Amino acid sequence: MKHALVIGGSGMLAQTSLWLADQDYFVSIIGRNVTKLKQLSDLKPNITSIPVDYSNEIEFRNAIKQSITANGSYDLVVAWIHGNGQPIIHMLDSEIKQRSSKKWKLFHVLGSGANVEKYVQSINQTENYAYYQIQLGFVIEPTGSRWLTNTEIASGVMEGIMGDSNYHLVGTLTPWSQKP
Ligand SMILES: NC(=O)c1ccc[n+]([C@@H]2O[C@H](COP(=O)([O-])OP(=O)(O)OC[C@H]3O[C@@H](n4cnc5c(N)ncnc54)[C@H](OP(=O)(O)O)[C@@H]3O)[C@@H](O)[C@H]2O)c1
Numbered sequence: 001m002k003h004a005l006v007i008g009g010s011g012m013l014a015q016t017s018l019w020l021a022d023q024d025y026f027v028s029i030i031g032r033n034v035t036k037l038k039q040l041s042d043l044k045p046n047i048t049s050i051p052v053d054y055s056n057e058i059e060f061r062n063a064i065k066q067s068i069t070a071n072g073s074y075d076l077v078v079a080w081i082h083g084n085g086q087p088i089i090h091m092l093d094s095e096i097k098q099r100s101s102k103k104w105k106l107f108h109v110l111g112s113g114a115n116v117e118k119y120v121q122s123i124n125q126t127e128n129y130a131y132y133q134i135q136l137g138f139v140i141e142p143t144g145s146r147w148l149t150n151t152e153i154a155s156g157v158m159e160g161i162m163g164d165s166n167y168h169l170v171g172t173l174t175p176w177s178q179k180p
Pocket residue numbers: 007008009010011012013030031032033034036052053054055080082110111112113136137138147148149150153
């Protein structure tokens with residue numbers, strides 16, 4: 001069975017985590033709140049939770065090490081990381097490559113204001129994984145604009161994974177002056 005890791009998979013990406021489990025992945029989900037994680041892992045036998053704060057380097061590295069040892073290296077990683085995700089992605093890559101030479105896919109979920117070019121230059125520097133970006137935009141309606149709902153975000157991320165293109169935009173970013 002292929003192994004997927006969803007960093008931040010217990011929040012707005014919960015439906016994406018469940019969908020990956022339905023695609024026959026063994027799914028490991030990172031979050032801090034054990035109650036939210038358990039609610040998801042209770043739903044499917046092929047979901048397991050990794051309760052860890054990704055901003056704690058030692059704990060994060062240990063958690064990745066244990067996850068790979070227990071369930072094998074990752075085929076696919078979906079990462080929704082607050083702030084600068086680059087150091088966390090580098091830590092993840094370093095822990096993976098110490099244990100496996102299997103090539104994996106990273107789907108990096110980015111907020112509306114993220115500098116996607118900067119991330120391409122700073123992250124896409126290794127041959128161990130293929131780097132994909134999924135950017136969250138907003139929605140313009142006749143009555144005004146609004147942010148994406150969790151359902152729209154989760155569905156958009158699923159489309160991005162299935163589409164397999166380097167960059168996938170959920171909603172719109174133009175005109176930027178109309179952002180909510
Ligand atoms: N269009 C846009 O650009 C855009 C972008 C972002 C968000 N949004 C909106 O904002 C809402 C809130 O988003 P959100 O990201 O704040 O909350 P969220 O939907 O709860 O997602 C955050 C996820 O990351 C985990 N997480 C956060 N910090 C972590 C850490 N230090 N270590 C490990 N896991 C961590 C959370 O789990 P724990 O809490 O258990 O740690 C959760 O699984 C969304 O519903 C969406 O509508 C819109």
